[in-house]
Amino acid sequence: MSDDTIRLVTIGRILRRRWRLLAVLTVVGALVGFGTSLVFPPRYTTSASVLLPGAWEERELLTQTEIATSSVVLDRAAASLGWTGVSGRELRDRVSAEAADGNIIKISGTAETPERAQKLSDQVAQQFVAFAARIAGDTTDPETTSGPEALRQMVVQTSRRITELADAADPGQTVESVQGRTDLEKLRTALQEALDKLDQADPAANKANMVVMGSAARPTGEAPPTRMQLVVAGALLFFLLAVIGHLTAARMSRRLRTEPEIAAALGSALLGTVDVPAEQLADRPEGGGTRARIRRLLGVDVRWDVPAPQASGDEAGRRIRYRRVYARLRDRLPDARRLLVVVPDGDEIARRAAGQLAAEAESEPSPGSSGKGHPLLRVVEVPVSQPLVPDRDDESGALVVLSAGSWTAGELTGIAEACADADHEVVGIVLAGMVRALPARSAGRTRDAATPALAIGDHATGGSG
Known part of the structure; x- marks a missing residue:
């Protein structure tokens, strides 16, 4: 008979001869798990998704997840929520972010109620998009533009002016008029090429346009560990400890048998x-x-x-x-x-x-x-x-x-x-x-x-x- 068979026979003997004790200890473990669930109130978790357009490397996505859970973003989210006694430091234990497939950052928030969990996830996602846009040099005010976007608008205006000058030039076929229109067309082409090179040199301008993909779904169930999970875990833990205790006692027994x-x-x-x-x-x-x-x-x-x-x-x-x-x-x-x-x-x-x-x-x-x-x-x-x-x-x-x-x-x-x-x-x-x-x-x-x-x-x- 192998050692494994002997162990199974021993465990079966414990179950047959100690089933009353094991049942009592299992019930005690379930009560301990239920008491633990009363000490720790139920929690609810939901996630909001943020889309990052453009081409992103893996390390860049990891950087964005760190930014999403940074103290600056969480402090702004806590200030916007205005919950009593909840600061950005406390939100650090309730908020997490991970990079998913398709350049998507999932921001998860945990709270005491489904409504608060939904608001927390949405607010952190919005603050993350605003802070990322600020880092990239973007602005949320549509009336003011600066940097590369202002340069693009100037190029568009200059191209229009060149077209007007070309149309206003001598429509004749003189050498001077043809030469003037040719020079204006070359100038417009050069400006467009310069703008394309600027876009290639600054890809962050395209990456700054992050989008929150809708509001977070309101959770319908508790986040693990739930009360039932704690009760089952307590019962199973006490049952296993009782069986292991019996096996350990038998292993360490010094009683004489021969x-x-x-x-x-x-x-x-x-x-x-x-x-x-x-x-x-x-x-x-x-x-x-x-x-x-x-x-x-x-x-x-x-x-x-x-x-x-x-x-x-x-x-x-x-x-x-x-x-x-x-x-x-x-x-x-x-x-x-x-x-x-x-x-x-x-x-x-x-x-x-x-x-x-x-x-x-x-x-x-x-x-x-x-x-x-x-x-x-x-x-x-x-x-x-x-x-x-x-x-x-x-x-x-x-x-x-x-x-x-x-x-x-x-x-x-x-x-x-x-x-x-x-x-x-x-x-x-x-x-x-x-x-x-x-x-x-x-x-x-x-x-x-x-x-x-x-x-x-x-x-x-x-x-x-």
Whole structure:
């Protein structure tokens, strides 16, 4: 199986076992996004287009976009709008310009309402055209002309005067009259050529005639990010953070999962493994305070990073496992009368297994009135944060029962040290695992299959006695 497949299986396990927590965090993220939308009011954006006639290079268009958002243009636009508390400096964050295809400059304005966004874009476009015309030497007053335009008008007037002089010359065919008309025609041709050269030498005269291509369209929708986008983004962000948090916690987990690691941390030998049906854990009693109820409600009281429980046999087969573990314990300590069964606090699987093991010990027949060779088991739960084991009374040692993958090496070492501090020797370790019970079979088959198992168990117990 590849790493990618393992990751997909892990994510699927998170979704199945933590869906309540993920749903709550997703709703919280959506509420955070909604609150953010209330802090930042909606914005509306629209654009006005300005056409630049003539031939323009790319760098020249970029220069015009910078001019459109310059402080001079924005200050004039703010003064023309007359909005309270809005200056050219504040408009710098609301106005942008970009060069589009076809020598078009798009000026975009953002405001709190569609009407204000439309007015802002139109006003900035008009101020940009006026300022660009002023830079190029043009003027918006049609009554006054200067520079190249005045020269053009003078050339036109001179051409007309030459025509009048040519018509007023001697219509005869004398040498003087023909020579005079020829000289006047040459003068008019020279003036026209000079004007054409002037136009070629000053292309900015044609480029100065920028045109605003109509009023900006009134926006009909909010500019991103909209309220819905913020709500969806908040929900998605919290969902992803929750999944990543689970994966990171599992990646950094130091909990021991293998039998050799657990045995080394507790400094004792493993006596065997026993099974606890998942149905028994589901029927655990309610309680534990408000915090425990909240954990059960969110589903965080069940481990997600453990594989799905495997199918197990019937109740008779599981009891055989308990009896074999107890038989190994009895063979290990033939003269013991009582043993202390230490269970880490919060390990529900181990607590169920320890209770079943103690019940099996009580059901064992005693070979004599003294009960020698059949130690009784007393179960105690020890907190792993500050482990404290009861002092030795008449117990001959401590048996640690726990589930794999639930505790770190430091926590198990602390339990072993607490046992040693209370003068209890850790005589063995029992691992408890959660399994899935198979559906019940018919009554006839159950009796036929269960009778030999119980007979073997009784015979083995009697023989060992």
